Amino acid sequence: MCGELRADGAGENVVLMGWVNRRRDHGGLIFLDLRDRSGITQVVVDEATGAAHQKADAARPEYVVAVKGHVRRRGAGLENPNMPTGEIEVVADELLLLNEAKTPPFSPAEDAIANEEVRLKWRYLDLRRAGMQENFALRSRVAMAIRNNLIGQGFLEIETPFMTRSTPEGARDYLVPSRIHVGEFYALPQSPQIFKQILMISGFDRYFQIARCFRDEDLRADRQPEFTQIDLEITWARQETVFRVTESFLKAAWAAAGIELTTPFVQMTYDEAIRNYGIDKPDMRLPAMVTLTEVLTPELRERLKIEQALPVLGFVIPGAGDLSGTQHKSLVNEVRASFGDCGLDLLDVKRLTTSTEFEPLAQAIRKELDAEYERFLKSNGGAESAQTGIYADYLAVVVTPKLGTPAMWNYDPQWIWKRVGALRLQLGAKFADKHGRYAKTGTENDYKFLWVTDFPMYEWNEETKTWDAAHHPFTSPHEDDIKAGRLTSDKGAVRALAYDVVLNGTELGSGSIRIHRQDVQKEIFRSLGMTDEEAQARFGFFLQALEYGTPPHGGIALGLDRIVMILAGAQSLREVIAFPKTAKAIDLMCDAPSHATEAQLRELHLNIRGRS
Ligand code: ASP
Secondary structure (H helix, E strand, O other), X not given: OOOOXXXXXXXXXXXXXXXXXXXXXXXXXXXXXXXXXXXXXXXXXXXXXXXXXXXXXXXXXXXEEEEEEEEEEOOOXXXXXXXXXXXXXXXXXXXXXXXXXXXXXXXXXXXXXXXXXHHHHOHHHHHOOHHHHHHHHHHHHHHHHHHHXXXXXXXXXXXXXXXXXXXXXXXXXXXXXXXXXXXXXXXXXXXXXXXXXXXXXXXXOEEEEEEEEEOEOOOOOOOOOEEEEEEEEEEOOOHHHHHHHHHHHHHHHHHHOOOOOOOOOEEEEHHXXXXXXXXXXXXXXXXXXXXXXOOOOHHHHHHHOEOOOOOOEEEEEOOOOOOOHHHHHHHHHHHHHHHOOOOEEEEOHHHHOOOOOOHHHHHHHHHHHHHHHHHHHHHOOOHHHHOXXXXXXXXXXXXXXXOOOOOOEOXXXXXXXXXXXHHHHHHHHHOHHHHOOOOOOOOHHHOOEEEEEOOEOEEEEOOOOEEEEOOOOOEOEOHHHHHOOHHHHOHHHOEEOEEEEEEOOEEEEEEEEEOOOHHHHHHHHXXXXXXXXXXXXXXXXXXXXXXXXOOOEEEEEEEHHHHHHHHHOOOOHHHOOOOOOOOOOOEOOXXXXXXXXXXXXXXXXXXXXXXX
């Protein structure tokens, strides 16, 4: 291969095939850099070879060539230390031009290609780039490591259909019209959820699949209409069973990228996540939020015009304590402006320290913030924590509710925690250079994993004025909440046996322990506002299956694309999906979606309304 030859192979006869990466004509000598997926080798073609030299003369970038020749050490001073093959070159005896190439719209030899649309349109050229080749080699290795690991843990890989009935995961379905059954449609699976549960009813015990899922949702930057999940389901599973299985295959996946992970991961409940990070997917690369509610006594609140009954929250941004007076002022203004009229305000701790009256309050606040910073440093193995006086380097951010601030915002009593959590992330990003905690070190420290458990079962939908399933309707509620009758009396307080695995502030995957009793499943459908008839029409086959000896089971699904993206250090899922779609759900290379012909539409008994 073009990337494999080294100095110890000098003198060997070789045949190389590949693409012309670059061509340099030095008159009597032509240099061709030959590229395949393993790398690049410099080929020298001497005028004395006659035919070979003539062909090399005709060769252009991206021509496909075959070279016969021998390996030679490059002359002293001519080595290229930046290339793995930089100590040698191949001296050509024969050259074949296997195929020509038109001048490409951009060169795969260049690293920086700005316009993504151009890259996607000419995807085959884009994929030839070394960086992309590496991403897909990594993807293949990671998928293989996960497969091997799960097989080793006793799982069977079983495929489930693409043409099926609707599976509710909260998105719109992609529909496939049936030619044979007029007016009927298959739905592409939003996930294999129902099938994997039926596989448990079928006695398969431990199932997995690296499964394609299809969801027709409004595309955000980091979503694709079709994506790949590592999907699994386990009979007789408790939450911990799923956690240990998942940690094991994630360890294998990270090992495939050369990183040793420590397991088990940290675990916290949804309520703890909201209280400490203001979000259900905490980024633990920075210290948590600190509750300062007690520090702000009723008297102090009175004096500082702070609402009495509401929380006061703070956090620190390490390394950002050295803002100049002007920088500090503009930050305060910026944050205050971003709060708009929601009632929250920034308490300027720096200014408090300059007043004798409020100096003790500033001290008390710093004490609390210090404690969290210390805990953070310790849990990150930081030796710095033993020293004193190191805290001066952090930026202290404290958020207070002004008089009249509402306790609920959009019916959400946790809105203050969430708003401050969002500010924490925003400032974390703004001062990334100062705290340096997002920079990759190539060690396991770069990856802060955790499990979030006890998610709420229901979510209030303000638009439809209904309670929706927060995960999906097959998720089991906590036994205690069923027993306490909360399914009907207090839906907002029902906890689900649902969990997420989170990494650096992104949700890598979610799952749950499922409902395995038909009566409970029916009750959950009812509690979601579905009549028995509707439930029967949509999920009759599944309700029936539940009646034939369904074992307790649970599972999870993780996004493979996202995992590979993170391991590759890529900024977008499109960097690790060979043929992705744009934000408008278009495949620019093959120009899909496209119109169907009249004949096709007729066969499918379809009429397009409003088509121009
Ligand atoms: N089917 C769920 C999803 O795709 C994951 C699970 O509960 O296993 O989000």
